[in-house]
Amino acid sequence: MCAAVTGDLQAIIEDIHRTLKPRLGEGKVADYIPELAKVDPEKFGIAVIDLEGNVFKAGDCDEAFSIQSVSKVFTLTLALGKHGETTWNRVGREPSGSAFNSIVQLEHENGKPRNPFINAGAIVVSDLVMAGHTPREAIGEIVRFVQYLADDATIGIDPAVARSEAATGHRNEALAHFMKSFGKLTHPVDHVLGVYFHQCALAMNCVQLARAGLFLAGNGRNPLTGHTVVSSQRARRINALMLTCGHYDGSGDFAYHVGLPGKSGVGGGILAVAPGRASVAVWSPGLNRNGNSLIGSLALEMLAAKTGWSVFGGPG
Numbered sequence: 001m002c003a004a005v006t007g008d009l010q011a012i013i014e015d016i017h018r019t020l021k022p023r024l025g026e027g028k029v030a031d032y033i034p035e036l037a038k039v040d041p042e043k044f045g046i047a048v049i050d051l052e053g054n055v056f057k058a059g060d061c062d063e064a065f066s067i068q069s070v071s072k073v074f075t076l077t078l079a080l081g082k083h084g085e086t087t088w089n090r091v092g093r094e095p096s097g098s099a100f101n102s103i104v105q106l107e108h109e110n111g112k113p114r115n116p117f118i119n120a121g122a123i124v125v126s127d128l129v130m131a132g133h134t135p136r137e138a139i140g141e142i143v144r145f146v147q148y149l150a151d152d153a154t155i156g157i158d159p160a161v162a163r164s165e166a167a168t169g170h171r172n173e174a175l176a177h178f179m180k181s182f183g184k185l186t187h188p189v190d191h192v193l194g195v196y197f198h199q200c201a202l203a204m205n206c207v208q209l210a211r212a213g214l215f216l217a218g219n220g221r222n223p224l225t226g227h228t229v230v231s232s233q234r235a236r237r238i239n240a241l242m243l244t245c246g247h248y249d250g251s252g253d254f255a256y257h258v259g260l261p262g263k264s265g266v267g268g269g270i271l272a273v274a275p276g277r278a279s280v281a282v283w284s285p286g287l288n289r290n291g292n293s294l295i296g297s298l299a300l301e302m303l304a305a306k307t308g309w310s311v312f313g314g315p316g
């Protein structure tokens, strides 16, 4: 990273926070999971961690939130570790161009989801992570993996969110049963969804989330712990999937405006990766029409513009 950016980064983060604060409350908090509807729409946190381990943060960056679909990056990493490239026999690698919970493509494509970041694909990935495990063991493995990535044993699941999602998860049940009817899930639907709902209910703050994503900025190696999590080739490929599929039918827009691999969740969190430079987590619960954090996306757009971190080229 160039020295000028390092020195200015805290000022940049604070400026972004100050500039966007008056707009908090724009967007719509997800309410189809009742527990998420209770979250204060004015929350806004940013954390950036560079490869030297410097932390730059602003706002509500130490408050835990429901990471929801951001968890799909971590479960994909786990599934690739267990199953390698055969993972792609079960789930595709193409952008869907449809909503995160869409069912329409599944019938045309015989129950094989387009990519691991839409709900259907992530449910298949949960099925893959379960191999040889009970649901409880698989959930434990996911939590331990995220704790290991973030080097923080305090990270856990919010059971109220997991219960709330299970109680209202008819759309995900429909997706899972539909895929099961095509023989695309190995385990019983209720077991797979139990794992999926719990992974989505992981509660993390922006600093923890940025730390957990740091290996993707570091060619597969977390520079803070010295652990090689994945090969550089795999890190590059996960980043490619985040860039092309991480924001559902808003992925093209996110690439256009931000230009960084990113993964959003309906809790209002986004993990973004600036390869070779830093890992960034933002949180603001108001969502845009694609179900991605509205203010969080704007914050990342400003950050990319001010740092020149877009993977597509320099500042401006």
Ligand SMILES: NC(=O)CC[C@H](N)C(=O)O
Residues within 6 Å of the ligand: 067, 068, 069, 070, 100, 101, 119, 165, 172, 200, 264, 265, 266, 267, 291
């Ligand atoms: N986009 C999201 O974050 C969706 C995750 C949410 N748990 C769901 O399955 O509906």
